[in-house]
Amino acid sequence: MPKNYKVPEYVWNTSIFGPDVLAVDAGGGALGNGVWPTANKALYIPVRFPVSVTLTEIAFFAANGTGNYDLGLYDDTYQPIARSGSTAMTAAGTKTLAISSYRAKAATNYWCALALSSTSGQVLRWLASGSDARFVLPTGVMMETSALPLPSAMTGVTPVDALIPIMRLQVAGWT
C-alpha cells in the first residue's frame, strides 16, 4: 500500500476491513434495526487494516432511545483504547465516541465493542440468514455477558447470537 493512500473517511465493520459476512452467509442475511439479544451483553467485532491508520471516532446507530449503551474500542491485547461508559440512549440516531487520534497498527486486530442494558434497545445490525448464529461464528465476533459498563479488559467468548451490530470508524489518515 503506497504512502499518501487516500481512503474513505469512514469505514464500516461490514467492509473489507471487518467480518466478511457475505462470504460466510451465501443468503446475504439482512440489514435492519433489531433488538439487543441479552441485557448487559457486549459484542466485540474485529477490524483489521492493511496499513497503519489513525482512528478518531467510533459510532453505531441507535434505532430507539431505550436503555443505556457503552461504546468502545479495544486493542489486540484486549485492553481498552476508548470507552464511552454507560450512557443513556435518550433518542434514536448516530451515537459517536471520539478517539484521541489513536494510531492503529497494520495487520492487527482491533475490536469494536458495544453493550446495551436492555433487550428493548434497538440498533442497526446485520442479521444472519434464518437468524442462524452459526453464520456469525467464522467472522471472529466475540461476546461477553455482564459487560455493561464495558470492562477494563475484554474477555470474549464464542457468540451465540445471529447478529452483528453495524459500527462505523472514522479514519483521519493512513501511513
Add this chain to the structure above:
Amino acid sequence: MAIKTLPRRRVELPGAADIITPVDAEFGSSGLLRVGRATGGISTWPTTKKPIGVPFYLNVPRTVYKLGWRNGSGTMTDSFDLGVYDAAWNRKVAGGGTARSGASAWQWVDTADTLLIPGKYWLVAANLGVTANNSSAYSAVGSAAAWAFATIFDSTTDSYPLPDPLSALTAAATFLFLPVMGIALRSDAIG
C-alpha cells in the same frame, strides 16, 4: 538501439473499475450498503429539485467522461442531473440536466473530460419533478437518520440544474433511498 519500454505502473483500489457506483470500494459507504443490497427497488424523488449526495475517494488521478443513472419503470416525465463536486462543494463536472429516456434502463450523458486528482468527492443527483421512478440501489432502514449514519447527505435547497458551487449538503433528513448512479472513469494519468 532497441528502446526498452517500462511497464506502466498504476496504483488503484483493488477491483477499481472503469465505471464506479456506490457499491464499489471508492465509495466509503459501500461497506455498509453491500450488506443491505436486497432493499432496493424503485422510488420517486421526494421533492423536486432537491439534491442527494454520496462521498467517494480516488487514490489516483482519473478522468470522468460520462455520468449515468438507471431509470425506473413507467413514465419518464422528469429530467435528471448528476454531477461530481469536490469536498468544498465546487462543481467539477455535471450533466447539465437531461430528459429521461428509456424506462428500466441505464442512461448515460457525455461530459467534458474532467481530471480528478486523488482526494474526496461527492456524487450528487437532483431530479426535476416527483413523478418518474428511479431505480433505487438501496433504501434506508426505517429513517433518514439511518441514512445519515451511512454518510448519505441531502439538502432542502433547490439544486436543479446542479449549480456551482452547491449549497453544502448535510446529513440526510429527507431521502430514504439512493438512486442507482455511476461514473465512467479513465485512468489517463500514471499513479
